[in-house]
Amino acid sequence: MTGKATILLVDDTRSNIEILAACLQHNYQLKVAMTGIRCLELAEKTPIPDLILLDVVMPDMDGYEVCRKLKESSVTKDIPVIFVTGKDSDEDEEYGLQLGAVDYITKPIRPAIVTARVGTQVILKQQSDALRSMALHDQLTSLFNRHFLIEAATNKISRLSRHGGKLSIMMIDIDHFKLVNDQFGHQNGDIVLQAVADVLADCNRKEDVVARFGGEEFVILLDHCSLDDTQDKAEQLRSKIEQLNPGKIHVTASFGIAELESENEGFEHLLARADAAVYSAKEKGRNCIVKANKDLESDVKGK
Numbered sequence: 001m002t003g004k005a006t007i008l009l010v011d012d013t014r015s016n017i018e019i020l021a022a023c024l025q026h027n028y029q030l031k032v033a034m035t036g037i038r039c040l041e042l043a044e045k046t047p048i049p050d051l052i053l054l055d056v057v058m059p060d061m062d063g064y065e066v067c068r069k070l071k072e073s074s075v076t077k078d079i080p081v082i083f084v085t086g087k088d089s090d091e092d093e094e095y096g097l098q099l100g101a102v103d104y105i106t107k108p109i110r111p112a113i114v115t116a117r118v119g120t121q122v123i124l125k126q127q128s129d130a131l132r133s134m135a136l137h138d139q140l141t142s143l144f145n146r147h148f149l150i151e152a153a154t155n156k157i158s159r160l161s162r163h164g165g166k167l168s169i170m171m172i173d174i175d176h177f178k179l180v181n182d183q184f185g186h187q188n189g190d191i192v193l194q195a196v197a198d199v200l201a202d203c204n205r206k207e208d209v210v211a212r213f214g215g216e217e218f219v220i221l222l223d224h225c226s227l228d229d230t231q232d233k234a235e236q237l238r239s240k241i242e243q244l245n246p247g248k249i250h251v252t253a254s255f256g257i258a259e260l261e262s263e264n265e266g267f268e269h270l271l272a273r274a275d276a277a278v279y280s281a282k283e284k285g286r287n288c289i290v291k292a293n294k295d296l297e298s299d300v301k302g303k
């Protein structure tokens, strides 16, 4: 991880914030909130904190309630929380830990103890972020992997069922990739995969998901994108890949595109339609784009 970890300090008393800041400001980037509501706002804003030090007794919303809300939100649920509080009974501590806090520090604080406990939690958070990132990315291309794609698509489809909107999918399969490996070797095959992945990653909006789905197959999820717009985008990508020549190897790819018919269509079905369209593109001579039929059966029969 590059740069300093970010810690959000939450306390309604300025002098408490100052004491904590004095312990931590040299090693961490600090954000400060003096109310529970402000804590919830800052916890969702970039840079998302790596750790929150949370007071309990505050006028607008107490720290326990803030912690509960942090744990309910998909954006903030993985941020570790340490309570820093004057409430020092066993019951208070037990309650705070039951809410999901990773540690509980009582006031008056001892700076060396705060520094050590914060350091431990920051390291654990960085390690778990690194593991999560490895679990969700493809190592060769650094794109998202199939596991993340399925998770993201399922979330997007369930959001669409609540708020409406469009979702399209593009499946991209490099043509005759076995021949590339056979003629130029596996290492050059890897270079081709990385070059194609870079083109796909560069040409997309931040909210789109670009994933390596398997061997020489990639999938892009396009938010709020109609099938016609997806086709335009696919044409740009097809043309860029054709002009790439990574390691002087001529590369092309076949594209299948599909738009979610309704929120009742599951991701598996959408994917199967895009896959059938890729198959049709291969049948048509490769290096082209095929729109999926609405009906998967007729696509599959066309094989």
Ligand SMILES: Nc1nc2c(ncn2[C@@H]2O[C@H](COP(=O)(O)OP(=O)(O)OP(=O)(O)O)[C@@H](O)[C@H]2O)c(=O)[nH]1
Binding pocket: 140, 173, 174, 175, 176, 177, 178, 179, 181, 185, 186, 187, 188, 189, 190, 193, 214, 215, 216, 282, 286
């Ligand atoms: N270099 C490299 N090759 C891989 C990787 N993953 C899968 N492959 C190879 O990709 C090739 C895919 O071949 P096929 O599925 O037969 O498809 P194709 O040769 O691209 O033929 P068409 O898709 O019909 O155009 C296989 O030879 C796999 O070994 C990888 O990570 N690196």
